[in-house]
Amino acid sequence: xxxxxTAAETDGVDVRPIxxxxxxxxxxxxxxxxxxxxxxxxxxxxxxWPFGPMSQYAFFPGPDDTVVxxxxxxxxxxxxxxxxxxxxxxxxxxxxxxxxxxxxxxxDPSLLRAVSEGWSARHPGEPRPVEVSLVQDxxxxxxxxxxATDQVELARWRVTP
Amino acid sequence: xxxxxxxxxxxxxxxxxxxxxxxxxxxRVAVLRSVLYAFVLLDVHLIIRSPIPLxxxxxxxxxxxxxxxxxxxxxxxPLTWTLYVVLVLGCLAGLAGRAPRLVGWVVAAAFxxxxxxxxxxxxxxxxxxxxxxxxxxxxxxxxxxxGRWSRRASAQGGWALRCxxxxxVSTYFLSAVxxxxxxxxxxxxxxxxYILLWAVVRRPHGLGQLLIPHPVVxxxxxxxxxxAEVSSVVVLWLRGxxxxxxxxxxxxxxxFTAAMxxxxxxxxxxxxxxxxxxxxxxxxxxARHPLLVPPVPVPPRAALGRQPxxx
Numbered sequence: 001x002x003x004x005x006t007a008a009e010t011d012g013v014d015v016r017p018i019x020x021x022x023x024x025x026x027x028x029x030x031x032x033x034x035x036x037x038x039x040x041x042x043x044x045x046x047x048x049w050p051f052g053p054m055s056q057y058a059f060f061p062g063p064d065d066t067v068v069x070x071x072x073x074x075x076x077x078x079x080x081x082x083x084x085x086x087x088x089x090x091x092x093x094x095x096x097x098x099x100x101x102x103x104x105x106x107x108d109p110s111l112l113r114a115v116s117e118g119w120s121a122r123h124p125g126e127p128r129p130v131e132v133s134l135v136q137d138x139x140x141x142x143x144x145x146x147x148a149t150d151q152v153e154l155a156r157w158r159v160t161p
Numbered sequence: 162x163x164x165x166x167x168x169x170x171x172x173x174x175x176x177x178x179x180x181x182x183x184x185x186x187x188x189r190v191a192v193l194r195s196v197l198y199a200f201v202l203l204d205v206h207l208i209i210r211s212p213i214p215l216x217x218x219x220x221x222x223x224x225x226x227x228x229x230x231x232x233x234x235x236x237x238x239p240l241t242w243t244l245y246v247v248l249v250l251g252c253l254a255g256l257a258g259r260a261p262r263l264v265g266w267v268v269a270a271a272f273x274x275x276x277x278x279x280x281x282x283x284x285x286x287x288x289x290x291x292x293x294x295x296x297x298x299x300x301x302x303x304x305x306x307x308g309r310w311s312r313r314a315s316a317q318g319g320w321a322l323r324c325x326x327x328x329x330v331s332t333y334f335l336s337a338v339x340x341x342x343x344x345x346x347x348x349x350x351x352x353x354x355y356i357l358l359w360a361v362v363r364r365p366h367g368l369g370q371l372l373i374p375h376p377v378v379x380x381x382x383x384x385x386x387x388x389a390e391v392s393s394v395v396v397l398w399l400r401g402x403x404x405x406x407x408x409x410x411x412x413x414x415x416x417f418t419a420a421m422x423x424x425x426x427x428x429x430x431x432x433x434x435x436x437x438x439x440x441x442x443x444x445x446x447x448a449r450h451p452l453l454v455p456p457v458p459v460p461p462r463a464a465l466g467r468q469p470x471x472x
Contacts (some may be wrong), residue, residue, distance in 0.1 A: 004326040015171055016315035023172055027181045041335040047226050054336040056287045058343050060354035065377040067362040092214030100283025114218040137360050142357055143374035
């Protein structure tokens with residue numbers, strides 16, 4: 001991993017020529033790259049990817065905040081409630097994607113069709129859910145410690161063929 | 162570039178141009194390209210694998226600015242399957258060293274589109290920046306005669322590697338910038354928040370759960386990671402042992418976050434190889450694994466004469 005000094009590296013090797021223009025556009029392109037990336041993190045939002053902000057975990061929960069974990073449950077014809085785990089290999093969609101669409105799902109619960117169809121397609125031997133619901137496990141913090149947990153339902157959709 | 166040879170010159174060491182385009186062995190580029198094409202093959206199967214299933218759900222699609230700007234069609238099954246096939250065939254051609262510019266830029270465009278689709282259904286991740294930059298800049302070096310055995314050096318190769326390094330370092334440094342920006346430019350807000358507690362409560366699988374009862378320890382770790390992210394820019398000017406130690410520190414950082422939170426950042430980690438003297442890999446391997454077949458057939462009498470004494 002140690003990179004030797006440039007002179008040592010190039011001793012006894014053939015150095016490929018480069019034109020003034022070849023160097024100029026490369027330097028300009030690298031400066032533009034740095035500029036776009038800086039601009040992305042200072043001014044833009046996530047939709048500007050790949051030149052958007054590096055906003056992973058860039059927010060600030062307080063000591064009395066509520067930590068939420070989003071889940072989707074299905075109700076089978078016999079009334080049994082099963083969790084439809086939100087991963088690509090189990091439901092065709094990631095939990096983070098569902099979380100990013102919570103307001104839209106609350107407005108239109110039929111968007112949960114993506115989860116129910118994704119789950120059923122990956123579990124052909126299992127009965128299809130007749131109803132699916134979007135819920136959140138909530139863990140309430142007080143002074144930085146979990147003091148209570150509960151669950152709320154955000155949306156419910158009767159599965160239609 | 163055919164025109165590059167017209168007025169031959171190498172950038173001066175120590176100059177700004179020499180920093181952006183240092184003369185480095187092209188074998189580094191050849192090895193890094195192979196590693197990254199192999200990595201992309203893994204990536205489309207293990208990391209970014211949602212584009213095909215998600216393209217069945219146009220109702221959840223919200224295009225990124227890039228897709229709007231380029232008038233890209235909305236994802237569909239034929240489109241995402243085509244991208245998948247192009248990526249697999251392109252990476253195989255890239256591994257074989259075929260038409261490095263054409264194949265390289267086809268893979269770069271297809272992978273950028275593929276990842277962009279995955280990020281258009283709710284969540285944008287931030288671990289693919291350096292890899293996407295690498296796929297766009299590395300083809301510009303063109304053919305490297307001799308591949309990993311090449312004895313040639315160039316500023317063309319040095320520039321491509323420098324861009325990948327900038328992508329790696331930006332992932333950390335700009336993360337600190339955003340954490341500060343979101344707090345109205347107060348750099349203490351994020352380290353003093355309960356963000357790591359929030360993260361380990363949400364991902365109660367890794368070692369992080371052991372720290373849930375100790376929020377102060379988590380805040381010390383937040384200060385530490387903020388300091389590391391801010392100072393990550395220095396890595397671009399390090400050499401030798403200092404660079405090695407910085408790289409090991411950041412690899413350790415990723416091992417730690419993976420153990421604690423199950424967040425791996427593998428696409429960024431693999432791009433750390435842009436800092437490594439990869440040109441030493443092929444000679445090192447050959448020295449330890451010499452060719453078994455002698456280049457000239459050994460006459461039977463000569464072979465007999467080499468038997469150990471005492472037999």
